[in-house]
Amino acid sequence: MPDDGASQAKAAPVTANGVAAAQETKRQRVRVLVRALGMLPVLLILCLGFHFLSEGRFFTGQNLGIVLQQAAVNTVLAAGMTFVILTGGIDLSVGSILAAAAMAGLTISKLPEFGLLWLPVAVLTGLGFGVINGALIALLRLPPFIVTLGSLTAVRGLARLLGADTTVFNPSIPYAFIGNGSLTLIPGVASIPWLSVIALLVIFGSWLVLRRTVLGVHIYAVGGNESAARLAGIKVWAVVIFVYGVSGLLAGLGGAMQAARLYAANGLQLGQSYELDAITAVILGGTSFVGGIGSIWGTLVGALIIAVLSNGLILVGVSDIWQYVIKGLVIIGAVALDRYRLQGSART
Amino acid sequence: MSDPILEMRGVSKSFFGIKALRTVDLTVYAGEIHALMGENGAGKSTLMKILSGAYKPDPGGEIRIEGRPVQIHGPLGGRAAGISIIYQELSLAPNLTVAENIYLGRELSRSGLLARGTMRAGVGPILERLGADFTPSTLVAHLSMGQRQLVEIARALHVRSKILIMDEPTTSLSAAESERLFALIRQLRAEGLAIIYISHRMDEVYALGDRVTVLRDGRLVGSLDKSDIRADTIVRMMVGRDVSSFYKKDHDPEAGKGHPVLAAIDMSDGQRVKGCSLTVHAGEVVGLAGLIGAGRTELAHLIIGAAPKISGRLELEGRPIEIRTPGEALETGIAYLTEDRKALGLFLDMSCLDNINLAVLGDDARLGWILDRDKARERADRAFTGLSIRAANPGVPAGGLSGGNQQKVLLSRLLAIAPKVLILDEPTRGVDVGAKSEIYSIIDNLAKSGTAILVISSDLPEIIGICDRVIVMRSGHIAGEVKRTETSPLNQEDIMALATGMEHLDA
Numbered sequence: 001m002p003d004d005g006a007s008q009a010k011a012a013p014v015t016a017n018g019v020a021a022a023q024e025t026k027r028q029r030v031r032v033l034v035r036a037l038g039m040l041p042v043l044l045i046l047c048l049g050f051h052f053l054s055e056g057r058f059f060t061g062q063n064l065g066i067v068l069q070q071a072a073v074n075t076v077l078a079a080g081m082t083f084v085i086l087t088g089g090i091d092l093s094v095g096s097i098l099a100a101a102a103m104a105g106l107t108i109s110k111l112p113e114f115g116l117l118w119l120p121v122a123v124l125t126g127l128g129f130g131v132i133n134g135a136l137i138a139l140l141r142l143p144p145f146i147v148t149l150g151s152l153t154a155v156r157g158l159a160r161l162l163g164a165d166t167t168v169f170n171p172s173i174p175y176a177f178i179g180n181g182s183l184t185l186i187p188g189v190a191s192i193p194w195l196s197v198i199a200l201l202v203i204f205g206s207w208l209v210l211r212r213t214v215l216g217v218h219i220y221a222v223g224g225n226e227s228a229a230r231l232a233g234i235k236v237w238a239v240v241i242f243v244y245g246v247s248g249l250l251a252g253l254g255g256a257m258q259a260a261r262l263y264a265a266n267g268l269q270l271g272q273s274y275e276l277d278a279i280t281a282v283i284l285g286g287t288s289f290v291g292g293i294g295s296i297w298g299t300l301v302g303a304l305i306i307a308v309l310s311n312g313l314i315l316v317g318v319s320d321i322w323q324y325v326i327k328g329l330v331i332i333g334a335v336a337l338d339r340y341r342l343q344g345s346a347r348t
Numbered sequence: 349m350s351d352p353i354l355e356m357r358g359v360s361k362s363f364f365g366i367k368a369l370r371t372v373d374l375t376v377y378a379g380e381i382h383a384l385m386g387e388n389g390a391g392k393s394t395l396m397k398i399l400s401g402a403y404k405p406d407p408g409g410e411i412r413i414e415g416r417p418v419q420i421h422g423p424l425g426g427r428a429a430g431i432s433i434i435y436q437e438l439s440l441a442p443n444l445t446v447a448e449n450i451y452l453g454r455e456l457s458r459s460g461l462l463a464r465g466t467m468r469a470g471v472g473p474i475l476e477r478l479g480a481d482f483t484p485s486t487l488v489a490h491l492s493m494g495q496r497q498l499v500e501i502a503r504a505l506h507v508r509s510k511i512l513i514m515d516e517p518t519t520s521l522s523a524a525e526s527e528r529l530f531a532l533i534r535q536l537r538a539e540g541l542a543i544i545y546i547s548h549r550m551d552e553v554y555a556l557g558d559r560v561t562v563l564r565d566g567r568l569v570g571s572l573d574k575s576d577i578r579a580d581t582i583v584r585m586m587v588g589r590d591v592s593s594f595y596k597k598d599h600d601p602e603a604g605k606g607h608p609v610l611a612a613i614d615m616s617d618g619q620r621v622k623g624c625s626l627t628v629h630a631g632e633v634v635g636l637a638g639l640i641g642a643g644r645t646e647l648a649h650l651i652i653g654a655a656p657k658i659s660g661r662l663e664l665e666g667r668p669i670e671i672r673t674p675g676e677a678l679e680t681g682i683a684y685l686t687e688d689r690k691a692l693g694l695f696l697d698m699s700c701l702d703n704i705n706l707a708v709l710g711d712d713a714r715l716g717w718i719l720d721r722d723k724a725r726e727r728a729d730r731a732f733t734g735l736s737i738r739a740a741n742p743g744v745p746a747g748g749l750s751g752g753n754q755q756k757v758l759l760s761r762l763l764a765i766a767p768k769v770l771i772l773d774e775p776t777r778g779v780d781v782g783a784k785s786e787i788y789s790i791i792d793n794l795a796k797s798g799t800a801i802l803v804i805s806s807d808l809p810e811i812i813g814i815c816d817r818v819i820v821m822r823s824g825h826i827a828g829e830v831k832r833t834e835t836s837p838l839n840q841e842d843i844m845a846l847a848t849g850m851e852h853l854d855a
Contacts, residue, residue, distance in 0.1 A: 212719050214709040217702055224695040231654060231684070231692055232706050232761070233675030292697045 038286035038298050043305050050312030057315055065182070065193060071307035072195035073098075073254045075300060077274055078281035079206045080130075080250035082299045083243040085282050086210070087223040088291025089144035091244060093133060094251040095274035096155035101126040101255030102265035103162035109173045109259075116174050122256040123249060129155055130248015134241035144244075152275070159267035167266040179260030195257055199303075202250060206296045219243060223291025280330070281306055305330075351415060353378045353542045354399075354431075354511055359409035361394050368394045371409070372568045374561060376511065381533060381543045383557035387586055387808070391566040392546050396513050399544075400433045401426035413511075432504030433513040436520075440488050440496055447471045447484035450503045474502045478532060494525030501532065512536065513544040518552065519641050530556060548639045550579055550850045562586055579850045583841050595813025596788045599631060599795035601832075606630045608666065609800035610682065610769040612651050615660030620646040622824040623659070628769065628800040633791060635815035636804045637843050642821040644804045645687055648771050652677035652684045664768065678707055683762035685755075687773035687804070693758045696747030700739055701728040703746045704760045731760035735790060752783025759790065770794060773804045788814050812838045820846035 051058035077094050084091045105122030109115050129151065136147045178198065182191040210216040221229045222239045230236050254274075259265050284302030287294025309330065313323045354376040361369040369391045376382045386392050397403040399411075401420040411418055418429050426433070440449050447468045448455075456463040456470075471484040480498050482491060488499060497517060504512050514533075518526040533543055533556060547553055553560060560577055562569040562585040569585045606629045613625045620643040628634050636644050649655040651662065653671040662669050664680055671677045677684065686692040695703055705724045710716065712723045728742035735756040739749050746757050755775065762770065772791070776784045791814055795801055805811050811818055818830040820843055827846040832838050844850070 213717055214713050214719060215717075217698075217706065217709055217719070220698060220702075221695050221706060224697050225691070227692050228686075228695060231652075231674045231686060233673070233678040234706075235675065292695070 039284050039301050039305060043301055043308065046305060046308050046312065050308065050315060054312070054315040058312060061190075063311070063315070065191075067304075067307050067311045068196040069193045070311060071303050072193070072199040073257050074274070074277045074281060074306060075199040075303040076202050076250050076254045076257065077278035078285075078299045078303045079202050079296060080247035081275075081278040081282045082206065082285070082287055082294065082296055083210075083219065083246045084144070085223075085279075085287050085289065086219050086291055086294055087240060087243050088226070089137065089240070089243065090148060090279070091130075091133065091247045092145070092148040092275050093129065093151040093155055094247060094254075094278055095271035096152050096159060097126050097129045097248055097251035098255040098258065098271035098274060099265065099267055100129065100155050100159035100162060101252035102259040102270055103159050103168060103255075103267050105256050105259050106168040106170055106173070106265045107162060109170045110168070118173070118259075119175055119256050122259065123252040126252015126255060127245055127249040130245045130251070131241060133248065134244030137244065138237035138240035156267070159270070161267070163265070163267045165267065167264055169264045171263050173260060173263055176260050176263065179257060179262070195261065198253070198257060202253070203296055203300050210296055215239070215242065220292055223293075225292070277306055280327075284330070350377065352376060352412075353414055355410075355412040355415075356395075356399075357410045357412075359395070359398060359411065360406040361398060361403055362406055367566055369398075369405075369566045372563065372566075374568070375571075376542045376544060378510065378542050379537055379540050380558040381537055381545055381556045383553045383560045384544055384546045384563070385548070385553065385560060385582060385586060386563035387806070390563040390586070392563055393515070394566070395563070396433060396515060396544070396546065399426060399431050399511075399513060401429075427507055427509070430508070430510040431513065432507065432509035432511070434497065434500045434504065434515065434517060436516050440499060442489040443487070445485050445487055446475070446482065446491075446499050446502075449488055449499055450474075450484075450506050452503075454507075471502065471506070474505050478502055478505075492525070493520045494522070494528065497521070497525075497529065498532075501536075505536075509541070511542045511544065513546070515546045516548065516641075517545075518547070518549070526552075548848060550582070550848045553577065553582075579845070580841070583844045583848075583850065586844065595810065596785070596792045597633075597814055597816075599633070599792050601816060606632065609664065610651075610802075611663040612647075613661050613663070615647060615650045616658050617646060617650055617655055618658045620824050621650055621657075624821070624824075624826050626802075626819050626826065628802050630800055631795050631798045632817075633795050633801045633803060633815045635811035635818035636802055636821065637806075637808065637811050637818050638821035638827070638847050640806060642847065643824040644821050645773055646824075647821070648684060648773055648802075648804060651771065652682055654684075678765055678767075681765070681768035682771070683765060683767035683769070684771045685759060685762055685773055685775060687777060689754055689758050694746045694754055697745055699743045700732075700737070700746050700749070700757050701725065701742040703757050704728045704731050704742070704764065707761050708764045727764060728760075731757075731763075735760055736786060750780070750783075752779040752786070755779055755783065755787065756790075759787070763794075767799060769800045769802070771802045771804070774806065775803065776805075776807065776810060784810075808840045808843060811843070812840060818843055822847055822849055 047058060057063060077098065080094065081091055101122040104125040105118040108121045109118035133148055133151055136142050137144050178194045182193050183197050184191045210219065218229070218234050218239050221232070221234055222236050226236060255271070258270060281302035282294070282299050283289065284305055285294065285298025285300070287298060306327070309327060310323065313326065318326070352375045354374070356372065356374040358371040358373065359369060360367065360371050372391070372395060374395070384392050384395070394403065398405045399420065401422045401424070404421070411420065413429050420426050420429055441452065444452070447464070450471050451467050456466050468484040475482070475484060478498055478501060480495070480502070482495055488496060491499065501512070517529060521529060533545070537543060545556055554577065557577060558574050559571055560582060561571045562582060564586060572581065608627045609630050611627045615624045616622055624643070624647050626634070636647070638644050646655065650657045650660065651671070653673045653676055662671060664682070669680055671680065671682070674684070690696065701724055705712070705727055708727070709719065712720045714720055725742065731737060732739075732742060737753050737756045737760070739753060746754055749757065775787055775791070779787065791801060791803070803811065803815060815838070817832065818838060820827045820830065827849070830838055830842045830846065
């Protein structure tokens, strides 16, 4: 970094302005770095701390596999939530959509002739609910909080309805490997759970969309300044429907992952309060609650922090009750961080 | 006349080293209506905000009320000194009743409970005195703008203000409501209140003013007594300054005779724009002048489809076109630079590069979808050199740039689509002098290359300095057009006369 700064200063015209500009760039680069790395140091400290406190049981191949697997579904939900929060919105309905998608998928999986279709059905169910959310928000101009609070309840009801309010089992569900199998990287040495592979693919796909496509820039633009986006000719309504559609679709995928893992789904219990973990992951990851600022990599780190916290607290032997208290405090700390970050940004 | 109720001596105010007000004197007597005039930005609002306590004046000046020197601290200080202000945007809570609004912040209570009955009873006589046709328990949301103004006046009377400041009170009133307001103001004058009346409109100043004080560029130009109030005198006092040489107008002055590029015919939005038509020719720079609130920005928004129109049609190069959204305007080649670049133009957290490329991302993209980052970088680099944007590199967030550089970033976004028509709304607002002259030469060069340009500006020297002809709006209508002739160049007096509606009064 210091070398970089010096060459910058040399390249610029040798004036006070040039040097000041170079310093300014450097400061901005540090700021960008802090924002991008954000909570990564926290994640590493947590891992090391739990490793030490649990007397060396954290960094074992088996335990890391468990952490990755536990983080997978929340990572997928949080990726969708990142799209939504980047536009300045919120999606409270992902837990309910996850349950409804899992119920729809399991129901289809039990039909002998259509069993194999259960996976796309689950994902498309999620997409459908997401698009309805988006359409209500974009076209009727209702506040996202209200709309998704409504669908949180309504879709939960539909999920119970789908299974006639019982638990649906299917011990021979197709594609069960995505829930419980692992992808072998080096035979006998390293493998990675399929759930985690899916989560990482989702993160990578999200990064592609957000950073490498026109739509991605439009998402950031809508979150950064909606009126300016409209005047700049961006179809704000289409962007809004898209982000809620993505959130719904990924909640549907999350539902499929859960169904494959459990061979079962219950419309009442599955996915309860998952939306809170997803939102926490996004905010921990440095995405601003008002929209326009944030990255998908931050979200991955945020989701991992939550999984490490849960896993580590269990390893250390903290009671279930205290886990709630600690996680709650982490949410508040995350929002405080969000405030702090905004103060340092260009927003005036 | 008796002793003055308000005396300001040598009051100054600077913001970050820029003098908004320079040693201004103002003397107001009880029982007079004192009109305060000046162009936009002349310092009227700053002066009033000092009196209300919103701004703290620079040390050195003195304010006396009824002969006693006072320090006004915060909004409560103004009220305590006996000064009430009625702002253009009224400051009432629409969800509360009339009585609750009048008592806001000074609620009466009896053993901790709100004494609603007493408050209603306390407001009744004042409303009666003002001739109000609503009761103290009416919700403010149910009142018209004129009635709301009455509530504001009632609030001022209720705290026994001796000085009432009204900032363009008729802006949102109908003609009938304005008449009633004038009658009320005269009644208050008869009751011994001092009224400072800020207005741009000559007819109002004629009708009401006992004296007129004119400000220009933060300085006191002078005061006139009623017998000396004459339109031409006031206009000369308001504008009289030199047009410096830093405006640039090298493009073909005969461009107005070229082919028409944009024609807007009979545009109306049902509120602020009433049947406006205008034409801009290729290579021509046309000014759109008028006072704040005359409907200039609203007309521009109608043209680019940012607001719904109830009538009107557009022609581009002689062919009728239909524009429903700002996106469609950009596609047809009409670009609009907003007057409020922070709220409506730039994405402050996004890089200059993204800001510049935003309008053409789709055209540049591979497969219509994947960002072409090389093209984007080239375009941003070209904009940085072409418009001499000063920032460390195109990757820095636009919010960190100075006003002038932000404006150039926004302008680059519009120029990226190679517009046929460019509408610039206050292109140099909040921009330093150096960047101003750069923006003028950018405008001049665009005109040379054949772009049709419409410049909305409240800065008259700027309009005169860069435009070929000037269309003037007043109260939602096109009031007229000022053209340059062989014998006389464009001049500020003609434009101000049209903008304030004085051409009738002098005739």
